[in-house]
Amino acid sequence: MKILVAEDDELTRKGLRELLETEGYTVVEAADGTQALALVAGESPDLICLDIMMPGLDGYEVCRQVRARGNVVPILFISAKGEEIDKVVGLELGADDFITKPFGVREVVARIRAVTRRCLAARSSANGASTAKPFAMDDLQVVPDELRAYRGEQTVDLSLRDIKLLQLFHDNPGRVLDRNLILNECWGVDYLPSSRALDQHISQLRKRIEQDARSPRIITTVHGAGYRYDPPRG
């Protein structure tokens, strides 16, 4: 999924980019409203993170023009203007959600995941069939469209990248996947973190999906080679 981040403050924009790419999204940046509108037309993002107070066209105007063109892409306002009236105006203009600065990383991630779920569900219903069917890994039931996994009554929220990783391992049962392959498949050629970052990501993922992260059963480490998913026998 591609996310357009429209934010005039460079530091905030770069920080959001890093956060969203960690989540598994492809990010395009816009520094003002005019550039944002051009990128909406040129890049067709799946989601827009839109600051309000930008030079030239402000976020409200960008949202209005996007909606005026009939584009229903999800829009998430991220702004220092946090009064109720500001939120009401934004939502009335057609935005899907509103985050007030300063925001927590977890809050942004949670809201973007929520919007992503709605996006994926809409795609599934539009296509008539699920683009990614739920699958099971050990006792974990992974539902890609919901960006969630279930173990009994326990629910685990997953990022897009998490889904990609699990999907990759699920599609390659019993096979050792080296780091380069995993990076290529799940991070793409445009964004290659260090292998350490990969290890950290898998470590974090294990904490959420494994019953015991110190003795993982779904994603196991093959020292010196990579990682592997061993489906349960029988």
Added chain:
Amino acid sequence: MRRQLIVVLVLIVVLPMGLLGWLGFRMAGNERELVRRRVSELQAARLRDIDERIQRLLDQRARTLLELTEELPVFDPGHLRRLVRRTPEVEQLFVHGEDGRLLFPPLASGLSESERQFLMRARTIFTERLLWHMEEREQSFLTQSGEVVQGFLQHAPNEPVQEDTQQLVGRQGQQAEPQGQTVAGPEQATSPQMREQRARVPQSLSQSLPESLHLQPTSGYGWYAWYWESGLHLLFWRHDRRGFISGAELSRMRLLADIINELPVAALSPASGPQDTAGTIALFDSRNRVIYQWGDDPVDAAAAPAVQLALSAPLGAWQLRYYQDGPAEIGGSAAMLTGIAAFLAMAGVLIGLSVYLYRESTREWREAHQRVRFVNQVSHELRTPLTNIRLYAELLEQRLIDADERSRSHLQVIVSESHRLSRLIGNVLAFARHRRGQLRLHCTSGVVDDTVSAVVEQFRPSLEGKEMVITLTLAAPQPFRYDADAVEQVLANLLNNVEKYAAAGGRVSITTTQEGDSCVVRMADRGPGVPPDKRQAVFEPFVRLDDRLTEGVAGTGMGLSIAREIAHLHGGDLRLAPSQQGAVFELVLPMADEDKVEQ
């Protein structure tokens, strides 16, 4: 609202100004009228003065003629003719016998040309015995009025005697008005106004006459005026002891010359006042021809005079008229200027007052607008770097999963402090937005347990960093309407106090319960607690915003007073519960209907 205000202010200016303008206009008009009347009165007085001069002349002439015609020797026509020639004021003498015969000029003997012309002019007088009729009227005049009223009578040649008598008896004491008198037509010797004129003897004349000439019931004298061709002719008559009526026709030219001689040289006396304006006085005859005028400019007889006065009898057919030079509007200019000055001054005052009132009334709006704009700008400027601090701190936190505990702890400090700074900025901006710290709630349906959890999680790192144990017992799952942000700030304030004052106690327990219609959040620590004499004082408001911003007790920028105010706005309370150890704060929120919560 602004439009209404502008309309009201415009009315405040326009209505009084309209009234003032109208009053000023009226005042100027009244002033002009007043001045005009004064000038008219002044001019009328001058005309009356001229009239009196002419009357004195005629009185003098009457005295002269009384002496001259005392027992004229009617049977010596030569003597009488010589008398005529010697007396330039006299055009012709006459004697009229009581049998109606004209004794002089003698009809039987030859008449001179002037005598013939005289007879032609005065034929009707003698044939109709008009003088005899007048003499009879003189008798009745005296009898009925009982005073000396002889002098002259004006008489229309063909009018009944009785009528004239009645009119003359009935109207006494009236003098000619300065204006409004119309002149009789050229065919009439008299006008109704002239008939109304009171016959009088000037007091000066009756006192100066010799005793023998004083009026007696059987004697009389007077003037007779009539028209003949070229104009007015004047005849003096008297009744002598022999029963004759004798008299003289005055020379018109001589009379006119004498009248002109008696008139003032200039139309205006040297002592004219400041209200005098330049003008022309003219003497008109009954044919509306100028007999004489003062002033340089030729008089337009058709023009309306400013003042006019008919001369006293026997010249009542003549009129004095005053024509004013210069603009018709006199005297009101000063009042007009004063009025305009007052109008402009008042307009200036009212406009200034209206502008001041408008600015004052909109000042609150403008200040609020500026405040909101400032707050928005400051909000954006403060929150942007704060956003970056928090964002990058949390990103770093994710990267440093495997970092040592100390590094992670430092990062947590950065994150928690950024949270605290965020709350502080939020409170400052909220205070700036709502003047005097008036708080407003934005209530939405929510679960208190979620709010409590969120605040506890924010403070967990710093509290655990001070080796405090947090005991959380959440039992308020039922959603109800409350302002989550405001309640979060209350709880943050309480936890901040716990962190500052009760960390040594090592424990803080937070419980939520829902009992009946109330939801209670209870926070108990094991710190030193609040001294009994300060149990109410802790809720007292801080003095100024500045105090609230300083580090110290008011770390979050809100005192317990505002925390309690938030509770009260919800319809609940924030109280300090009795405890044996530490401080126990209870936040009570009613789980009421929407209507009961202030918004």
